[in-house]
Amino acid sequence: MESGTNWYKDAFCKLHFDMHTPSHIADIASGFDPDEFARRLRIASPDAICFFAKSARGWAHYPTRIGAAHPHLKRDLLGEAIEACHKAGIKLIAYYCIEVIPPPIAEAHPEYLARGANGEPVKTGGEGFISCVNTPVQEELILPQLKEILENYDVDGIFFDGFPAMHRICFCEGCRRSFGKEIPNGPDHPNWREYVVWQRNRLNEWCSETARFIHSIRPDVLVGVNWLAANRYADVPPPGVDYLTADYPVSDNCSLGTSYQLAAWCWRDLPCDVMNARMLGWWSDWTFRPSAALKTEFAASIAYCCPLFLGDLLPPDTSLPDVHAMELAGEAFKFARAREDLVREAAPIADLALVNSSADHLLRGRSPSRDETALRGAFLAAVEGGYTAHILLDIDLAENLSRYKAVLMPEAAYLCEGACRAIREFVAEGGGLIVCGPVPKGVDGDSLEDVLGVRVEGEAEDDCAFLRVPDGLAHMWPDWEPVRPWVLVLGRFQKARLEGAEELMGSVAAGSPVGSEAALAWYLSPPATIPINTSAPSSLAL
Ligand SMILES: [Zn+2]
Structure with a gap:
């Protein structure tokens, strides 16, 4: 043209x-x-x-x-x-x-x-x-x-x-x-x-x-x-x-x-x-x-x-x-x-960057088309939470991430070369990071463990668990909803040791007495500053 x-x-x-x-x-x-x-x-x-x-x-x-x-x-x-x-x-x-x-x-x-x-x-x-x-x-x-x-x-x-x-x-x-x-x-x-x-x-x-x-x-x-x-x-x-x-x-x-x-x-x-x-x-x-x-x-x-x-x-x-x-x-x-x-002459802006990981698709996908379940769920959660969101590929992060306030990674076990470094620099500059699902690893051997302040220690035995907004965060729960339910979340959780991160919410394995210690599932690294909609975990942790 x-x-x-x-x-x-x-x-x-x-x-x-x-x-x-x-x-x-x-x-x-x-x-x-x-x-x-x-x-x-x-x-x-x-x-x-x-x-x-x-x-x-x-x-x-x-x-x-x-x-x-x-x-x-x-x-x-x-x-x-x-x-x-x-x-x-x-x-x-x-x-x-x-x-x-x-x-x-x-x-x-x-x-x-x-x-x-x-x-x-x-x-x-x-x-x-x-x-x-x-x-x-x-x-x-x-x-x-x-x-x-x-x-x-x-x-x-x-x-x-x-x-x-x-x-x-x-x-x-x-x-x-x-x-x-x-x-x-x-x-x-x-x-x-x-x-x-x-x-x-x-x-x-x-x-x-x-x-x-x-x-x-x-x-x-x-x-x-x-x-x-x-x-x-x-x-x-x-x-x-x-x-x-x-x-x-x-x-x-x-x-x-x-x-x-x-x-x-x-x-x-x-x-x-x-x-x-x-x-x-x-x-x-x-x-x-x-x-x-x-x-x-x-x-x-x-x-x-x-x-x-x-x-x-x-x-x-x-x-x-x-x-x-x-x-x-x-x-x-x-x-x-x-x-x-x-x-006509306007350019769209957004607060959140959602990551659609090309590397994850190529390494874990079972079809030429991506399994979009997690990405769609994260997008819906962002929209319902009142956030504006754009979707970036992992390939796009190094060049474009600085335009956003926070990055959200739904079920991205793998990221392309250089993406972990780009996210680390983004967080160091004050950007927020939300990881939903496994802690991402770069195909270049890098990882986001240090950024999140956790060390991955394998996977939970069960393929589902329950999450509940804890008492300490109850003030964030909407007034119109009297019950803070235990929400069933399907999928195999990663076990992780805290290395600087603060636990906000523990998961409870299916069949466990409510309140017991269980695999950790939900992290916010210390630099993450965006407020979390308290209804988000059930939507995000798809
Ligand atoms: Zn052919």
């Missing part, structure tokens, strides 16, 4: 239109009318939309000489939509599903396909097949098709989808050759750790290579990859991408989810957003979220100084947005635009 031309953050209100249409749908886009399309868009008044070039069924929504157009598509839907949008002053991002290819291409090119452990091609839930970017599909289909789109259509950006699906374990010849060892069949295989590192490096390279290719043809076109560098991958964005985005699961708590993901992205240099959606259940239903829900989700984005992205669906026959959906979007966008000036 040319410097100074990244328009993504300025496109405050964006719409995405899903239309994954299988081949048996005979009537696709027959009722499309570009003028009516523009008229309906104006009801919502987006700055940009995301519109299909190639769907997650693998079919192109334009006449293509490289890929395969939907068999019943009789018009240049992408081209007509671009012209209508640009006439209306709306930018268009072309949606391109990376990995799904339709049957005609899969049958002609079995060498493009991802393979299971048994060597069989990997299929989607529908008619499509899953390709692997480590096969010739990259040079022979993906890049030429992108070139075709970029040279023939005045698109303003590319939205790649399918990144999570690219994290499958693939046994194709290209992967086997590139990895250079036996592909592991699961996390207990001796090559697993090496494979996960290789896979994430390879996928990051794919993002950078492909973005470079796009920019070599159209430097002005922005490139984003759905879910790239999200919390679940505990990784930094690779060079070349122009914006970060993720279509957050519709059925989840999207306000919290939006905050949780943007907390990790908003402080970086790249523009970012989380895609919320109009529907209640999942992407293929035609229900409507209440406008209050959309406004709440948008408020979460605005609080992180981020633009908005709202997902909608198009019916295949007309490919026109529902007027009521546009009215709903328009109302929610109006709410947001009234607050746009507050965040």
